[in-house]
Amino acid sequence: MSELSPSSVPLAWIVGVGASAGLGAALARRFAREAFTVVLTGRTAERVEAIAADxxxxxxxxxxxxxxxxxxxxxAKIAAQVREHGTLRSAIFNAGNAVRAPALELETAQFEAAWRTNVLGGFIFARAALPLLLAAEDASSAPSGAGSLIFTGATASLRGRPPFAAFAAAKAGLRSLSQSLAREFAPRGIHVAHVVIDGGIDGERLRNAAPQRVDDAGPDGLLQIDAIAANYWHLHSQGRSAWTQELDLRPWREPF
Incomplete structure (x- = not known):
């Protein structure tokens, strides 16, 4: 592979990368196939390293x-590393922790942890990524703009129900954050989008935690991770005359 100067290398920075058969890894593989250098961030170094190596x-x-x-x-340190390796064109926030407990059994620390990962984490990531995306936009002559900032949401982003009070509050906060950022930064050429994942994802987490649900879903009854990743790429590729701020994805059999 020929060497490229850092300024000519498009980068996608993806946080929330964990399982090899997970959405974060699928997003990384999709953007890598589109000739992006992908920067992978997750809490478990061994998993992140393995996906990057693959x-x-x-x-x-x-x-x-x-x-x-x-x-x-x-x-902030990772953002500085991103700057050294190329030009950030897409930043994807895929982190989340689905705390599950009835309200009277839900501990304050659990509620706060859900908020910290989904809302505070989304804010910290956006504040680190946006200056890099704006720098790319300022240097770009492309009519479609230079960059995208995409957040992964859930059914809980739109409605709360037990036993997911903490998760729903956190995901609703993330959705509101994405809307605020879209209104502020879309006029500056940054496409900010929020993706509602409305249904079970056919990945490692669900297969390990609820194998019966996987069996009961039937053909295409769960969201396939590569199909989700294709939609994220579509969002990133949209021309700015017809941007999507929120996209909801669900299997054909999923009620809504």
Missing amino acids: IRAQGGRAIAAPGDVTDEQGI
Whole structure:
């Protein structure tokens, strides 16, 4: 593979990368196939390194940058690393923790942890990524703009129900954050989008936690991770005359 100058290399920075058969990894593989260098951030260094190594083995460019999205200083250091390796064109926030407990059994620490990962983490990541995206926009002559900032939401982003009070409050906060950022930064050329994942994802987490649900879903009854990733790429590729701020994805059999 020929060497490229850092300024000519498009980068996608993806946080919330964990399982190899998970959405974060699928997003990384998709953007790598589109000739992006992907920067992968997740809390478990071994998993992040393994996914980056797999992408490199397939001929892609991947950088493992493990870290906790709620660690402001750590994320700032990764942002500086991103700047050194190319031009940030897409930043994707895929972190989340689905706390599950009835309201009277839900501990304050659990509620706060859900908020810290989803809302505070989303804010810390956006504040680190946006200056890099804006710098790319200022240097770009492309009519469609230079960058995208995409957040992963859930059914809980739109409605709360037990036993997911903490998760719903956190995901609703993240959705509101995405809307605020879209209104502020869309006029500056940054496409900010929020993706509502309305249904079960056919990935490692669900298969391990609820194998019966996977069996009961039937053909295409769960969201396929590569199909979700294709929609994220579509969002990033949209021309600015017809941007989507919120996209909801669900299996054909999922009620809504």
